[in-house]
Amino acid sequence: MTTEPSWTPLVTAAAVEPGGIVDAELGDIDVVVWRAATGRLCVMDARCPHQWSHLGAEGVVDGDEIVCCAHGWRFELDGSGWKQNMAGRRDRKSDIDVFACDVRDGTVWATAAPPATSEHHD
Numbered sequence: 001m002t003t004e005p006s007w008t009p010l011v012t013a014a015a016v017e018p019g020g021i022v023d024a025e026l027g028d029i030d031v032v033v034w035r036a037a038t039g040r041l042c043v044m045d046a047r048c049p050h051q052w053s054h055l056g057a058e059g060v061v062d063g064d065e066i067v068c069c070a071h072g073w074r075f076e077l078d079g080s081g082w083k084q085n086m087a088g089r090r091d092r093k094s095d096i097d098v099f100a101c102d103v104r105d106g107t108v109w110a111t112a113a114p115p116a117t118s119e120h121h122d
């Protein structure tokens with residue numbers, strides 16, 4: 001038997017402007033809701049997999065990535081982790097959990113399940 005994942009309302013979509021990061025809770029998981037410069041929304045684990053800095057406090061959005069300013073790891077909308085040096089060289093780092101999200105009636109909803117595709121919502 002397959003059970004539908006449960007969805008949780010997190011924040012109003014208007015509260016997350018491009019480049020914005022808002023703290024939220026998805027059940028017992030601390031998450032951040034952030035919006036890329038292109039306008040795409042992402043619901044992501046709040047804790048950086050490097051040394052657990054909270055991305056709501058240490059994160060900044062850079063284009064389509066969120067950067068943990070503690071040591072410079074950066075994460076794409078699909079959770080892929082990278083470190084980029086001053087010359088632009090990118091090295092793979094640990095990934096971070098990303099959760100499926102949707103905007104319904106102006107509210108960002110998410111489920112603890114991973115996104116079915118790499119699709120993200122505006």
Ligand code: FES
Nearest residue numbers: 048050051068071
């Ligand atoms: S804790 Fe985030 S990069 Fe080190």
